[in-house]
Amino acid sequence: MSRKSIDGNRFSPFTQWNRALSIRSSNRSSGTAGSSTSSHLHGSGSSSSRRGFSLSSLRGTIQPELSKRLYRLIKSENNLVSAHETAAKERVSIATQLSEWGEQTGDEAISDVSDKVGVVLSEIGEQEDNYAHALDESRATLKTIRNTEKSVQPSRDGKNRIADEIAKLKAKEPESTKLVVLEQELVRAEAENLVAEAQLTNITRQKLKEAYQAEFMATIERADKQIILARHGLRLLQLLDDTPVVPGDTRAGYPHASQARQILNDAEDDLRDWRLPENLLEDESKYVSTASSPVQSQGQSPLSNVTNVGNTRAPVPEQMTAPAIGT
Amino acid sequence: MSRKSIDGNRFSPFTQWNRALSIRSSNRSSGTAGSSTSSHLHGSGSSSSRRGFSLSSLRGTIQPELSKRLYRLIKSENNLVSAHETAAKERVSIATQLSEWGEQTGDEAISDVSDKVGVVLSEIGEQEDNYAHALDESRATLKTIRNTEKSVQPSRDGKNRIADEIAKLKAKEPESTKLVVLEQELVRAEAENLVAEAQLTNITRQKLKEAYQAEFMATIERADKQIILARHGLRLLQLLDDTPVVPGDTRAGYPHASQARQILNDAEDDLRDWRLPENLLEDESKYVSTASSPVQSQGQSPLSNVTNVGNTRAPVPEQMTAPAIGT
Numbered sequence: 001m002s003r004k005s006i007d008g009n010r011f012s013p014f015t016q017w018n019r020a021l022s023i024r025s026s027n028r029s030s031g032t033a034g035s036s037t038s039s040h041l042h043g044s045g046s047s048s049s050r051r052g053f054s055l056s057s058l059r060g061t062i063q064p065e066l067s068k069r070l071y072r073l074i075k076s077e078n079n080l081v082s083a084h085e086t087a088a089k090e091r092v093s094i095a096t097q098l099s100e101w102g103e104q105t106g107d108e109a110i111s112d113v114s115d116k117v118g119v120v121l122s123e124i125g126e127q128e129d130n131y132a133h134a135l136d137e138s139r140a141t142l143k144t145i146r147n148t149e150k151s152v153q154p155s156r157d158g159k160n161r162i163a164d165e166i167a168k169l170k171a172k173e174p175e176s177t178k179l180v181v182l183e184q185e186l187v188r189a190e191a192e193n194l195v196a197e198a199q200l201t202n203i204t205r206q207k208l209k210e211a212y213q214a215e216f217m218a219t220i221e222r223a224d225k226q227i228i229l230a231r232h233g234l235r236l237l238q239l240l241d242d243t244p245v246v247p248g249d250t251r252a253g254y255p256h257a258s259q260a261r262q263i264l265n266d267a268e269d270d271l272r273d274w275r276l277p278e279n280l281l282e283d284e285s286k287y288v289s290t291a292s293s294p295v296q297s298q299g300q301s302p303l304s305n306v307t308n309v310g311n312t313r314a315p316v317p318e319q320m321t322a323p324a325i326g327t
Numbered sequence: 328m329s330r331k332s333i334d335g336n337r338f339s340p341f342t343q344w345n346r347a348l349s350i351r352s353s354n355r356s357s358g359t360a361g362s363s364t365s366s367h368l369h370g371s372g373s374s375s376s377r378r379g380f381s382l383s384s385l386r387g388t389i390q391p392e393l394s395k396r397l398y399r400l401i402k403s404e405n406n407l408v409s410a411h412e413t414a415a416k417e418r419v420s421i422a423t424q425l426s427e428w429g430e431q432t433g434d435e436a437i438s439d440v441s442d443k444v445g446v447v448l449s450e451i452g453e454q455e456d457n458y459a460h461a462l463d464e465s466r467a468t469l470k471t472i473r474n475t476e477k478s479v480q481p482s483r484d485g486k487n488r489i490a491d492e493i494a495k496l497k498a499k500e501p502e503s504t505k506l507v508v509l510e511q512e513l514v515r516a517e518a519e520n521l522v523a524e525a526q527l528t529n530i531t532r533q534k535l536k537e538a539y540q541a542e543f544m545a546t547i548e549r550a551d552k553q554i555i556l557a558r559h560g561l562r563l564l565q566l567l568d569d570t571p572v573v574p575g576d577t578r579a580g581y582p583h584a585s586q587a588r589q590i591l592n593d594a595e596d597d598l599r600d601w602r603l604p605e606n607l608l609e610d611e612s613k614y615v616s617t618a619s620s621p622v623q624s625q626g627q628s629p630l631s632n633v634t635n636v637g638n639t640r641a642p643v644p645e646q647m648t649a650p651a652i653g654t
Contacts, residue, residue: 076421115349246525284590
């Protein structure tokens, strides 16, 4: 059922993952011990952490086996996008309501501060909405992987069907002349599948990296900008004098109107000057930690021992790097 | 209908807000010019930015006029909390699905990286959930204001009713002996209302500040922690070699397992060491900008000219600082 990686068996020592640092098949919230033993039994599909997905849509069931999981993940990403969109909308609505409530109090200080805080909250909502859009784009990238998975399935099925046919025929009619034709067909199917599998691994690694790099960078952008806004929001709230008055006392005037305007200007300036930090995509893979035991010199192909040095690799045919199927 | 602030008329020059820096009554997305003229007509309630609220619940309509707006705002805050809770749940679900999809690919590198990235995404989801809880607490603080508004309404109504009665009686029977009794009643009602209004302004300012300080600080906490996680997530993705292979070529091994574990350890350490920045609540109000014209010396009470110097204020009776009504 599950695809074997080409060199999956050569590096079996590496399959001993540290399960404490994995979320796979272990329900973190209930913290059941011993669940680590079932980490390779995901085929049973009864993991409690996958609550409800079999019910979420019937369409998932007509997906080829290979793309089923990603199909569901992409659906969940859609729910995530919607949730952040809703949060953005509610945030902007709250901002307006807060400002209008503040005006209605008739208290000059509350009126001004609530209005300016509303502006800040509204911009926090805009950033939340931008984040939702970035997540949606990353979701589209994941679809490229899913589509490739989907298109590779018939190639695998075809190859296996011919191999099965040959095995059956060999058992029944070992001398059949049809065997020669089938063996030729199998060689063709295997060649075609070899290309398909290379496309799959290339697309999968590229697009997985691309999709989650985009999500993490969007997370950093939203976070940085909302920190800017929240800090200026806190400055605005400091302008509201909340020392209690006794009945009959009048509050002193509100002398901070221009200061409040300045804080909004500062927030606007800071947002405009913001840039994504530059060192985010430093090459981690160069620094292989000494604790690991890299197995690199066993490669059979001239390419396999330069896997980790990036740009010095031999060129690869164009059609291997771009998705050959419709995305 | 709307409450007059005690000193609202003294500082009328300050009512000229910079409308470009306000979200009040102006629909920012459609950007209609000239909407600033309607900024004091909020009583008409037809602002397009308040889409749908009149339909969201009938319960809002039985709230006293004074607490209606805040009642609706608190409902919107509830929707906001739910949206972030949903986002958190979907994020954690996606994390598990990504890890399980990665395992199913049979590709050691994808399997390890997707599992570890899943751990990071899951923690991003946890932070989103913590944020939702913080927003919910801030929402509870706003309820204190709403409850005070609700309890002050009868006091205002009572005072006004007696004043109306006196006016009517004076017009009809100027010599009525009942007038003396009513005047006495009015004095009592005014005294009671004076206390209620002082409670309202004290609670409103304190709790408004408290509620949004809490929201902004929670925003900073979520942002800082998600930045930590996203940065380490990007490091993990850098471990995935996405240089394309040609058909038939085998990928070199995956030598980064212990490095990936180390990245998760780093993330855990960074999260544990995180502290809220200390300078968030610096006293802004001390630095009155030179462009503003602070009107401070006109105060009639000995307290009004020390409004902005914080701790040096005269003590205020205990019952004025704490909410005297049930919260």
